[in-house]
Amino acid sequence: xxxxxxxxxxxxxxxxxxxxxxxxxxxxxxxxxxxxxxxxxxxxxxxxxxxxxxxxxxxxxxxxxxxxxxxxxxxxxxxxxxxxxxxxxxxxxxxxxxxxxxxxxxxxxxxxxxxxxxxxxxxxxxxxxxxxxxxxxxxxxxxxxxxxxxxxxxxxxxxxxxxxxxxxxxxxxxxxxxxxxxxxxxxxxxxxxxxxxxxxxxxxxxxxxxxxxxxxxxxxxxxxxxxxxxxxxxxxxxxxxxxxxxxx
Amino acid sequence: xxxxxxxxxxxxxxxxxxxxxxxxxxxxxxxxxxxxxxxxxxxxxxxxxxxxxxxxxxxxxxxxxxxxxxxxxxxxxxxxxxxxxxxxxxxxxxxxxxxxxxxxxxxxxxxxxxxxxxxxxxxxxxxxxxxxxxxxxxxxxxxxxxxxxxxxxxxxxxxxxxx
Numbered sequence: 001x002x003x004x005x006x007x008x009x010x011x012x013x014x015x016x017x018x019x020x021x022x023x024x025x026x027x028x029x030x031x032x033x034x035x036x037x038x039x040x041x042x043x044x045x046x047x048x049x050x051x052x053x054x055x056x057x058x059x060x061x062x063x064x065x066x067x068x069x070x071x072x073x074x075x076x077x078x079x080x081x082x083x084x085x086x087x088x089x090x091x092x093x094x095x096x097x098x099x100x101x102x103x104x105x106x107x108x109x110x111x112x113x114x115x116x117x118x119x120x121x122x123x124x125x126x127x128x129x130x131x132x133x134x135x136x137x138x139x140x141x142x143x144x145x146x147x148x149x150x151x152x153x154x155x156x157x158x159x160x161x162x163x164x165x166x167x168x169x170x171x172x173x174x175x176x177x178x179x180x181x182x183x184x185x186x187x188x189x190x191x192x193x194x195x196x197x198x199x200x201x202x203x204x205x206x207x208x209x210x211x212x213x214x215x216x217x218x219x220x221x222x223x224x225x226x227x228x229x230x231x232x233x234x235x236x237x238x239x240x241x242x243x244x245x246x247x248x
Numbered sequence: 249x250x251x252x253x254x255x256x257x258x259x260x261x262x263x264x265x266x267x268x269x270x271x272x273x274x275x276x277x278x279x280x281x282x283x284x285x286x287x288x289x290x291x292x293x294x295x296x297x298x299x300x301x302x303x304x305x306x307x308x309x310x311x312x313x314x315x316x317x318x319x320x321x322x323x324x325x326x327x328x329x330x331x332x333x334x335x336x337x338x339x340x341x342x343x344x345x346x347x348x349x350x351x352x353x354x355x356x357x358x359x360x361x362x363x364x365x366x367x368x369x370x371x372x373x374x375x376x377x378x379x380x381x382x383x384x385x386x387x388x389x390x391x392x393x394x395x396x397x398x399x400x401x402x403x404x405x406x407x408x409x410x411x
Contacts, residue, residue: 167392
């Protein structure tokens with residue numbers, strides 16, 4: 001059963017392959033995503049993030065979930081030497097680089113807690129593949145070619161793994177290097193495969209921002225695999241990518 | 249590791265052939281430089297190759313019939329430095345007549361530069377596996393975050409329309 005919703009202005013889908021009716025579980029998962037949007041959206045004036053930016057809240061008065069995300073993001077910011085940043089150059093809080101992955105992972109954890117074992121959650125291009133897509137079959141997750149939306153640069157076969165992709169082809173140059181504040185260059189697409197989507201999402205953004213040195217940096221510090229494409233079309237890998245490639 | 253060095257060898261081989269071709273062209277085109285004075289003469293000089301030997305009714309006796317061959321001019325020509333993504337490559341090619349007798353590598357990228365760029369590029373066997381994975385059927389698609397508008401054109405929308 002496939003469920004669709006739009007959260008954070010982004011289409012999200014949950015494809016559940018367990019037997020039975022899972023409408024309620026899917027609704028609860030989407031509720032988790034909506035809750036995250038209500039807390040972290042920079043577009044909602046009443047979100048905690050907006051209120052923090054207006055100094056109506058402080059890091060001491062935000063909710064537990066907000067603190068959880070800030071703590072997680074701070075760790076990535078430290079390890080990456082501030083390539084991954086929590087605040088813009090002007091000091092505004094911006095947690096977009098982590099919220100989607102973190103929220104989708106939380107929704108997937110909710111599904112699992114509700115007893116759903118075999119599902120695929122796609123949050124606007126960031127994917128959690130849980131269990132199997134069918135008897136003995138992993139989830140085949142295509143990685144979109146940067147040149148053509150209908151073509152895959154690779155297909156991954158994933159079980160209980162997540163993959164996030166950072167690219168410029170949908171939203172233009174929205175990934176900034178936290179150190180310089182200028183648009184990242186070097187890659188057209190970076191996909192990171194990891195056990196949880198929060199990590200994969202942050203690393204995809206960070207590696208993209210770092211440029212050509214990024215993939216090696218990431219696999220030396222985190223348990224992940226990477227497939228990227230450079231501006232001249234060259235494929236770049238890091239970690240154990242081969243392990244995740246689908247048989248053609 | 250093997251793949252890397254196979255790449256280097258192939259790369260150098262191609263460069264050598266290119267430099268040799270260029271060198272030869274220089275060699276036969278220029279009649280002014282000191283290096284090529286002797287080369288300009290070479291078309292008229294009886295060469296050591298069979299095709300350049302005056303026709304004879306008894307090819308098997310060619311060698312004996314022509315007697316001692318004048319020693320062909322030897323020359324060494326230095327190729328231009330070629331800029332590559334891994335650093336500069338420059339070789340010199342030694343000729344005897346029009347035959348290449350040796351190639352000397354004057355400049356190659358340091359292994360440091362080479363590793364820096366190539367360690368990240370997908371090795372050939374893995375590239376094959378990536379390309380062959382492209383034909384696998386997909387359940388869903390990972391890509392740069394798309395907006396609801398972009399979604400309509402995205403690969404995922406096509407997949408989500410499946411019954």
